[in-house]
Amino acid sequence: MTAREKLADAMFPDVALTPEHFENIYPPRQLKEGARVTRLAPSPTGYLHLGVLYSAMVNKLTADTSGGLFYFRLEDTDSKREVEGGAEDILRGLNAYGITPEEGFVAPGEVRGGYGPYRQSERAAIYHVYVKSLVAQGLAYPCFCTEEERQAARERQEAAKARTGYYGEYALCRRLTDEEALARVEAGESYVVRLRSPGSEERRIRFDDLIKGTIEMPENDEDIVLLKSDGIPTYHFAHAVDDHLMRTTHVLRGDEWIASVPKHLQLFRVLGFKPPKYGHISPIMKEEGGNKRKLSKRKDPEAAVHYFVQQGYPADSVIEYLMTIASSDFEDWRRRNPAEPRGAFPFNLKKMSASGALFDPDKLNDVSKTVISRMDADEVTDAVIAWAAEYAPDFHRLLARDREYARGIFAIDRGGSKPRKDLAKWADAPDFAAYFFDEAFDGALCLPEHIAPADAKAVLAAYRGVYDPAQDRQAWFQTIKDLAPSLGFCPEVKEYKKDPDGYKGHAGDMSTILRLAVTGRANTPDLCGIMRLMGKERVLARLDRAIARL
Numbered sequence: 001m002t003a004r005e006k007l008a009d010a011m012f013p014d015v016a017l018t019p020e021h022f023e024n025i026y027p028p029r030q031l032k033e034g035a036r037v038t039r040l041a042p043s044p045t046g047y048l049h050l051g052v053l054y055s056a057m058v059n060k061l062t063a064d065t066s067g068g069l070f071y072f073r074l075e076d077t078d079s080k081r082e083v084e085g086g087a088e089d090i091l092r093g094l095n096a097y098g099i100t101p102e103e104g105f106v107a108p109g110e111v112r113g114g115y116g117p118y119r120q121s122e123r124a125a126i127y128h129v130y131v132k133s134l135v136a137q138g139l140a141y142p143c144f145c146t147e148e149e150r151q152a153a154r155e156r157q158e159a160a161k162a163r164t165g166y167y168g169e170y171a172l173c174r175r176l177t178d179e180e181a182l183a184r185v186e187a188g189e190s191y192v193v194r195l196r197s198p199g200s201e202e203r204r205i206r207f208d209d210l211i212k213g214t215i216e217m218p219e220n221d222e223d224i225v226l227l228k229s230d231g232i233p234t235y236h237f238a239h240a241v242d243d244h245l246m247r248t249t250h251v252l253r254g255d256e257w258i259a260s261v262p263k264h265l266q267l268f269r270v271l272g273f274k275p276p277k278y279g280h281i282s283p284i285m286k287e288e289g290g291n292k293r294k295l296s297k298r299k300d301p302e303a304a305v306h307y308f309v310q311q312g313y314p315a316d317s318v319i320e321y322l323m324t325i326a327s328s329d330f331e332d333w334r335r336r337n338p339a340e341p342r343g344a345f346p347f348n349l350k351k352m353s354a355s356g357a358l359f360d361p362d363k364l365n366d367v368s369k370t371v372i373s374r375m376d377a378d379e380v381t382d383a384v385i386a387w388a389a390e391y392a393p394d395f396h397r398l399l400a401r402d403r404e405y406a407r408g409i410f411a412i413d414r415g416g417s418k419p420r421k422d423l424a425k426w427a428d429a430p431d432f433a434a435y436f437f438d439e440a441f442d443g444a445l446c447l448p449e450h451i452a453p454a455d456a457k458a459v460l461a462a463y464r465g466v467y468d469p470a471q472d473r474q475a476w477f478q479t480i481k482d483l484a485p486s487l488g489f490c491p492e493v494k495e496y497k498k499d500p501d502g503y504k505g506h507a508g509d510m511s512t513i514l515r516l517a518v519t520g521r522a523n524t525p526d527l528c529g530i531m532r533l534m535g536k537e538r539v540l541a542r543l544d545r546a547i548a549r550l
């Protein structure tokens with residue numbers, strides 16, 4: 001046995017398996033030509049960031065549109081960052097937005113697939129086999145440097161205006177002989193395991209990023225840590241082993257990882273793995289005071305997906321909106337194919353913006369209004385009731401008292417070829433529906449300037465006399481027109497415009513007066529439908545109340 005093999009054995013006395021073992025039990029996947037295997041590999045930091053949802057969506061689309069597979073792996077090697085229940089929160093969020101992985105963790109507490117375990121903290125035995133093999137080949141070594149020694153090296157680097165990091169002449173333990181290292185391991189000294197980097201800063205690497213195009217960077221020359229002193233791997237090392245053994249073909253992740261690509265490509269090479277293809281996703285940005293910055297967990301409520309749940313944006317709205325960010329041609333496609341499922345969209349990574357897309361709340365609202373306008377009354381009613389149960393208890397009490405009445409509210413002007421787009425989110429519903437409930441109706445009457453209160457009063461009194469709750473929309477308006485001449489109003493707008501001074505107003509003004517009396521608003525969906533839903537008693541009470549106030 002060589003000294004090097006002895007060293008590997010002393011460092012990993014319990015490791016008997018070889019990398020071949022894992023190559024055999026995690027064979028290449030049997031997927032059709034061109035199928036892409038993608039993944040989301042979050043740390044369980046406890047909440048679903050909009051950027052993570054976005055990245056998950058892009059990964060899933062890439063897998064789905066190629067007949068591939070999207071899986072979820074939990075990168076929980078950094079226990080300091082771990083939040084209790086954090087992974088479950090992320091999974092629950094993905095599930096709620098329909099971005100459910102097919103393999104790995106697919107839902108809270110539910111794991112599927114033959115390439116696991118999918119939690120890094122359960123894979124220590126696998127990582128150790130690979131590190132042992134690297135040590136035995138001289139491609140990794142134990143590093144015994146103490147924090148003081150590292151600090152002294154950093155000071156020397158600063159004094160020499162050199163890069164900080166463990167490389168070249170500053171990589172003290174790299175120069176230990178195998179015998180020296182063995183003796184220190186056997187003496188029980190604490191150590192981390194480092195890569196013996198074959199790289200040089202003088203050389204450059206090139207890779208084709210699927211989103212950003214060709215990127216050139218200096219090679220990695222740092223002897224990065226593979227295993228920490230407690231035997232837990234670093235993210236860099238663990239992810240390379242995992243992406244290989246889980247047979248990942250495409251790594252699509254946030255572009256904060258671009259700087260790590262030289263390290264990652266080197267790790268793949270040293271480990272003898274074929275590297276995946278990379279695509280680095282630009283972050284979602286926010287504009288503030290003319291400056292663009294990344295959506296921030298600290299400053300922006302909309303950075304957390306939970307915000308959209310609280311506001312009552314349907315999951316579909318958020319995903320449709322994220323699609324418009326992800327692909328410059330999605331909106332066009334959607335206009336041409338309003339009813340197609342999203343899966344039919346020919347998604348292409350090349351259409352993703354190489355710089356950050358701006359989060360645009362107005363756009364989200366527009367997209368969401370369209371999504372909601374296409375939902376049927378029952379869907380809307382159920383969704384609003386479920387949302388209100390959680391976030392608007394007073395409103396929920398009103399709705400729950402009479403579901404049919406609630407359904408009637410959301411059914412008005414829905415289902416036709418040009419549905420109204422009043423609601424962008426369920427949080428708009430309490431205000432939208434307020435006047436339907438006596439408890440929330442304030443009865444304020446703000447008449448247009450050109451209508452005198454006495455004339456408005458006369459219109460309401462006359463209408464009260466002929467009001468017929470059974471009338472359809474046409475008959476309803478005819479009734480108003482028929483009343484017009486006797487009240488000094490003009491039945492036809494066109495006629496009125498020819499001689500505005502000859503009348504007190506026109507039939508449209510009369511319906512506005514009625515609308516104000518019944519709803520308190522100048523702008524509502526179809527008033528005839530509203531009055532039918534409200535019922536005779538409530539309408540009469542409101543007319544009387546308005547008449548008394550004028």
Ligand code: GLU
Nearest residue numbers: 041042043075239253257
């Ligand atoms: N665990 C890393 C993160 O928290 C994943 C990076 C990657 O996708 O490679 O973002």
